[in-house]
Amino acid sequence: MDYRLEVLVIPVGDVDRAKTFYQGLGWREDADFATGEDFRVIQMTPPGSPTAVIFGKGITSAAPGSAQDMMLVVDDIEAARTDLTDRGIPVSGVFHDAGGVFHHAGTEARVDGAAPGRQSYGSFVSFADPDGNGWVVQEVTTRLPGR
Known part of the structure; x- marks a missing residue:
């Protein structure tokens, strides 16, 4: 199924x-x-x-604004950030997580800049809609096996 x-x-x-x-x-x-x-x-x-x-x-x-960490995936995090900025959307800088696996909730453990070596699944930007619903954009350049 x-x-x-x-x-x-x-x-x-x-x-x-x-x-x-x-x-x-x-x-x-x-x-x-x-x-x-x-x-x-x-x-x-x-x-x-x-x-x-x-x-x-x-x-x-x-409650309005209570949806958080909804994920969008792109091939190029820098291009995505530029697109959002060009559309007038307040967006974070590119970041990766200090733990290197996935991003923590909120802004905890964010490290400025793309993941070392632009590791696939490792670089992010974030933004919110007018109600505060939070979106995270993740760069995926090479999919894990089976994905």
Whole structure:
């Protein structure tokens, strides 16, 4: 049985502000449906991704901004940071983790600069949407076996 991750629900406080933000990232709008004043769902997909995000009104009880460490993957972390900056998105500098395996929660153990030797899976940048939902962008240049 295959289980494909296709949609993540993210909690936002202002649906139109969130929609404008994600459009500004260049994400494709897949749907914007409302069935009344208490229910609206917007689905958007990052370029090149098979997984979309959904946000809106009446679709989650999670607090706006409570989704953290959602991961986007790119081939070139420097180019991704430049793209985000060019779009007006406040983004961290490129960093790697002091432990060298994965990034710690929050900003703990962040070391400025790309991973030594630009090791695949080791370099990151981070940004947040207007509600504070946190995104981490990870550079993957060579996939691990079976991935």
